[in-house]
Each structure stands twice: as C-alpha cells, then as structure tokens.
Amino acid sequence: DAGVIQSPRHEVTEMGQEVTLRCKPISGHNSLFWYRQTMMRGLELLIYFNNNVPIDDSGMPEDRFSAKMPNASFSTLKIQPSEPRDSAVYFCASSSGGYNSPLHFGNGTRLTVT
Amino acid sequence: DQQVKQNSPSLSVQEGRISILNCDYTNSMFDYFLWYKKYPAEGPTFLISISSIKDKNEDGRFTVFLNKSAKHLSLHIVPSQPGDSAVYFCAATGNNAGNMLTFGGGTRLMVKP
Numbered sequence: 001d002a003g004v005i006q007s008p009r010h011e012v013t014e015m016g017q018e019v020t021l022r023c024k025p026i027s028g029h030n031s032l033f034w035y036r037q038t039m040m041r042g043l044e045l046l047i048y049f050n051n052n053v054p055i056d057d058s059g060m061p062e063d064r065f066s067a068k069m070p071n072a073s074f075s076t077l078k079i080q081p082s083e084p085r086d087s088a089v090y091f092c093a094s095s096s097g098g099y100n101s102p103l104h105f106g107n108g109t110r111l112t113v114t
Numbered sequence: 115d116q117q118v119k120q121n122s123p124s125l126s127v128q129e130g131r132i133s134i135l136n137c138d139y140t141n142s143m144f145d146y147f148l149w150y151k152k153y154p155a156e157g158p159t160f161l162i163s164i165s166s167i168k169d170k171n172e173d174g175r176f177t178v179f180l181n182k183s184a185k186h187l188s189l190h191i192v193p194s195q196p197g198d199s200a201v202y203f204c205a206a207t208g209n210n211a212g213n214m215l216t217f218g219g220g221t222r223l224m225v226k227p
Contacts, residue, residue, distance in 0.1 A: 033214070042218065042220060043217040044217075048214055091157050100146045100165070103160070104160070105150075105158050107156050
C-alpha cells in the first residue's frame with residue numbers, strides 16, 4: 001500500500017498563475033478530502049468527495065478554487081488565478097468510508113505564491 | 115468559530131515523564147474524537163480515537179480520556195520518548211457530519227532527552 005500520493009511536493013508560482021495540485025487516494029477508499037494548513041487557521045477542510053461526487057465544498061474559499069475527481073483514483077485541486085494569500089500546505093486525505101474511519105493523509109504540497 | 119480548540123500551542127516534557135495534551139470542543143453533536151500526530155514535511159497520521167460512549171481508550175503508551183460534560187478530551191503519553199516529538203492534532207466528528215473532521219490548531223510536543 002503506497003498510501004495517499006500527492007504531487008508536486010513543492011510548488012512556487014507567481015501571483016496570477018494557475019496552480020494544479022494532484023492526489024491519488026489509497027486504492028479502495030471511497031472518500032477523499034482536500035485540506036489546507038496555515039499558521040493562522042490550522043487544518044481546514046476545503047472539499048470532500050464521496051464515491052467521486054463532491055459532497056461538501058463549503059470550505060472552498062473562493063471561486064478561484066475548484067476541485068475535481070474524475071475517477072476513483074485521481075483528484076485535482078486547481079487555483080486560478082493564484083494569490084499570495086493562497087500560500088499554504090495543501091493535504092489530500094482518503095478514507096474507506098463511515099464517519100469513524102480514520103483519514104489517511106498524503107505528505108502534502110507546499111504552495112508558495114509570490 | 116473554532117469548534118475544536120487546543121489552547122496550548124506547545125508543550126515541553128522530559129523523556130520518561132508523562133505528556134498531557136488537551137483539547138476542548140463546543141459542538142455537542144460531536145460524538146467521535148481522534149488524535150493525529152504530524153512530523154515535519156509529512157501528513158498527519160492517525161494515532162488513537164474514542165467514541166462518546168466511552169470515557170477512556172488506551173493503546174500502549176497512549177491513552178485518550180473524554181469528559182463529555184466538560185466537552186474536553188486529553189491525550190496522555192507515558193512514558194514520553196524523544197520520537198514522540200511532533201505536532202498533535204485533536205479532531206472531532208459526528209454522525210451527522212458524514213466523516214468530515216474538524217481539527218484543532220495543534221500542539222507542538224517536544225520531548226527532551
């Protein structure tokens with residue numbers, strides 16, 4: 001089991017550019033989550049998919065953020081256009097479902113927008 | 115509105131002693147609580163959990179206590195080891211929240227040799 005795989009590990013981009021973060025969940029997991037970690041706000045949930053369908057995107061900060069899950073093994077989080085305040089570590093996590101199933105996190109993507 | 119709070123941003127403990135990390139919550143609908151540990155440059159990893167039908171759950175050196183009336187939980191690590199040095203996140207969820215977790219802000223534990 002390779003765990004949740006995120007790419008890239010680090011991304012540095014200029015303000016206004018489009019950024020795409022990628023995630024491959026653990027095989028067989030049917031729930032996928034995108035979290036953002038900042039010093040000010042800690043770990044905050046951005047969006048949650050169940051069986052590839054977005055269930056709750058109330059945490060997505062603005063229309064500049066969008067997420068897709070075209071199949072059970074891949075998800076993307078896109079920021080367009082990016083802004084310096086988007087700088088953070090973005091984590092993807094998956095679980096096997098059920099509200100008491102622990103989440104398995106990837107190692108995150110550190111995004112820096114200059 | 116922080117529904118899960120960890121009021122101590124950091125904690126320093128001597129190796130071999132007990133570490134106690136605290137967490138408070140406000141949402142009475144939360145009925146399942148988890149602790150995650152995070153090392154630098156890695157994602158959080160699940161450590162231990164407790165259901166609201168219990169007041170204690172133990173796994174080796176780690177014990178989580180839940181006080182529902184006070185809406186408070188704590189993680190005890192005994193004896194503490196230098197390898198326990200990490201950031202610890204408390205998280206909570208409820209049956210009506212799907213399996214969306216609400217995380218606290220984290221406590222950085224430093225165990226000194």
